[in-house]
Amino acid sequence: MLHSNDNPPTDNSDSNLSVKDSFELQRSVVLGCGAYLPERVLTNTELSTRIDTSDEWIRKRTGIEQRHIAADGELTSDLAAAASRRALAAAGVAADEVDLIVLATSTPDNTFPATSTRVQAMLGIKQGVAFDVQAVCSGFVYALSVADNMLRLGQARTALVIGAEVFSRILDWKDRSTCVLFGDGAGAVVLRAMAPQNDSNARGILSTHLFSDGAYYDSLYVDGGPASTGTAGFIRMDGKEVFRQAVNLMSSAVETAVAHNGMSVSDIDLLVPHQANIRIIDGIGRRLGVAGERVVVTVQGQANTSAATIPLALTAAQDDKRIHPGDIVALCALGGGFAWGSALIRW
Ligand code: ACO
Numbered sequence: 542m543l544h545s546n547d548n549p550p551t552d553n554s555d556s557n558l559s560v561k562d563s564f565e566l567q568r569s570v571v572l573g574c575g576a577y578l579p580e581r582v583l584t585n586t587e588l589s590t591r592i593d594t595s596d597e598w599i600r601k602r603t604g605i606e607q608r609h610i611a612a613d614g615e616l617t618s619d620l621a622a623a624a625s626r627r628a629l630a631a632a633g634v635a636a637d638e639v640d641l642i643v644l645a646t647s648t649p650d651n652t653f654p655a656t657s658t659r660v661q662a663m664l665g666i667k668q669g670v671a672f673d674v675q676a677v678c679s680g681f682v683y684a685l686s687v688a689d690n691m692l693r694l695g696q697a698r699t700a701l702v703i704g705a706e707v708f709s710r711i712l713d714w715k716d717r718s719t720c721v722l723f724g725d726g727a728g729a730v731v732l733r734a735m736a737p738q739n740d741s742n743a744r745g746i747l748s749t750h751l752f753s754d755g756a757y758y759d760s761l762y763v764d765g766g767p768a769s770t771g772t773a774g775f776i777r778m779d780g781k782e783v784f785r786q787a788v789n790l791m792s793s794a795v796e797t798a799v800a801h802n803g804m805s806v807s808d809i810d811l812l813v814p815h816q817a818n819i820r821i822i823d824g825i826g827r828r829l830g831v832a833g834e835r836v837v838v839t840v841q842g843q844a845n846t847s848a849a850t851i852p853l854a855l856t857a858a859q860d861d862k863r864i865h866p867g868d869i870v871a872l873c874a875l876g877g878g879f880a881w882g883s884a885l886i887r888w
Contacts, residue, residue, distance in 0.1 A: 544750040544801065545690050559848025568745035569692040569700070571888060572634060576728040576856035577620050578609040578843065585721070592717045599721050607726025608844035611707045613711055616650045620727035621705035622663040624852070629664075631859065632731035632793035634699060639731075640669030641697035643688045645680025645704045647877075648711060649673060652767045662701065667696060669718025676753075677761070678815050678876025680848030681703055684751035685730070685872070685884055692734040702751040703729040704848035711763055713775035722817070723776070724844035728852025744866060744887050747802050750794055751882040757786065761877040786815065788824035791873040794883035798871060802885055806830055808869050811858060815874035816840035816850035825873070837863070848874065864888055 574792055584607045585596035599605050611620065621644055629636055642655035657671035676683040683706035688700040705727035712720045735745065760782045765774015791814060799806055812831045814822050816839050826836045837854045846853060858864040868888040875881035 542750060545685070545686060545693070545748055566630045566693045566737060567695060568737060568743060569732045570691045571886060572731045572733050573628055573630075573632030573857045574728065574730050574852060575624050575629070575631050576726070576853045577623035577627065578726045578853070579611045579615060579620065579715050581612060582607050583610050587815045588706060588721060592715065592720065594717045595720055602818075603722060604821070604840050605722065605844045606841045609726055609837075610709045611725040615707070616651050617646050617648050617705045617727075618656050618659040618663060620707065620725065621646075621656065621703045621729070624705065624727035624729040625660060625664060625701050625703055628701065628729035628731050628843045634731050634733070636664045636666050637668070638699045639664070639666050639701050641688060641691060641700040642666070642669070642671035643674055643684040643700065643702050644671070645674045645676065645684040646706055647675055647677050647680065647763075647847060647857040648707045656705070657703070663743050674709045676848075676876060677878065678817065678845070678847045678850070679874040679878075679880045679882050680876065681728075681851045682749065682872055682874045682882040682884055683880065684848075685746070686751055686882065688732055689746045689749055692732055693744040695734070698734050700732040701729055701771050702732060703727065704850070706847045706849050708776070708845075708847055711773055711776055716775070718780060719778055722845050724846050726843055726846040726849045726853055728849050728856050729822045730852055730855065742867065742887070747885040747887055749882065749884045750797050750800055750801070751880075752790070752794065753878045753880040755878060759877040760879070767779045784818070786819065786879060787821045787875050788828060790813065790879065790881045791875050791883075792825050792828040794881055795825075795871050795873050798885040804869070809835065809871045810868040811835055811837060811864055811870045813837045813851055813854050813858065813870060813872050815876070816843065816854060823877070842864040850874075
């Protein structure tokens with residue numbers, strides 16, 4: 542497990558990072574969020590005209606009613622740039638203030654370069670660094686953790702953290718056990734490094750906790766790739782195994798986060814879990830004892846957009862005014878690998 546917190550490293554003598562001389566850690570504050578969903582909506586009913594499924598089966602097992610599908614020629618970078626522009630507008634930050642872009646995706650435009658570098662160019666950003674993070678559905682939490690740590694250490698000041706996916710391109714549309722579950726979309730969050738404050742109620746990311754266990758590699762994977770087949774491949778999944786582990790691992794990641802910060806689950810104002818399936822989301826809420834009104838749910842209208850679900854859900858909560866400065870917001874996600882994690886934020 543990896544985690545970040547407010548304790549400065551005691552010995553930096555071996556560090557080869559370009560960081561501030563002083564280890565007086567900054568704090569990453571969320572300034573705003575934005576989202577983009579492709580225009581085309583594919584309903585369960587329409588899907589049921591193509592494959593042997595039904596609106597009733599999909600709703601009952603997953604809570605999903607519809608998903609958005611990228612247009613031909615619409616790429617992950619297009620979705621990411623659109624979400625980023627909205628996040629920057631919500632944050633009141635100009636693109637040329639951004640000096641770090643971390644993009645979580647498992648559906649990059651090309652095998653390389655990093656899709657984030659194309660987003661950087663699309664936004665007209667000339668400075669700083671841009672790179673991608675690949676942790677499938679937990680990618681946004683991983684990207685947030687990486688960006689948070691870089692901001693804390695003074696390696697950057699203003700970060701765009703993006704989750705963007707076009708999973709429709711890696712779905713086997715003849716496999717009803719997977720193709721009904723996913724959709725396309727993007728969300729982005731703007732973070733700003735703020736000077737440390739002694740105030741225990743200071744806003745910012747309080748901690749991030751990351752975990753992975755490669756023993757589950759074959760439970761959820763894509764059966765292609767540049768090194769194995771030379772093709773992009775399609776999603777393959779042991780749905781029951783994913784389901785079994787998801788509630789348990791995401792819930793314990795949240796429990797670890799609150800305990801680490803000397804809090805309890807009752808301190809959480811808003812829980813924003815990865816949006817894979819309403820039964821998984823409800824299971825996490827039940828296990829943690831977080832009432833439904835404190836859990837953000839968007840899966841019904843968007844399906845599982847992998848790394849994009851959390852920033853999409855955060856944007857929905859921001860736009861609905863369900864999330865307020867000072868709120869304790871808990872994020873958790875799990876995806877292929879398995880890779881999973883949590884973040885605790887004082888909004
Ligand atoms: N429509 C109709 N019937 C279907 C469909 C479908 N789309 N898909 C499967 N079925 C059938 C199966 O063929 C099976 O039929 P059978 O009994 O005649 O063999 C029957 O429904 C039951 O299938 P199960 O796989 O046992 O269904 P289950 O109750 O496990 O639900 C589901 C499947 C929804 C995938 C569930 O296992 C699940 O939600 N797993 C979590 C997977 C997930 O969310 N993955 C996302 C990526 S990981 C993440 O983001 C956390």
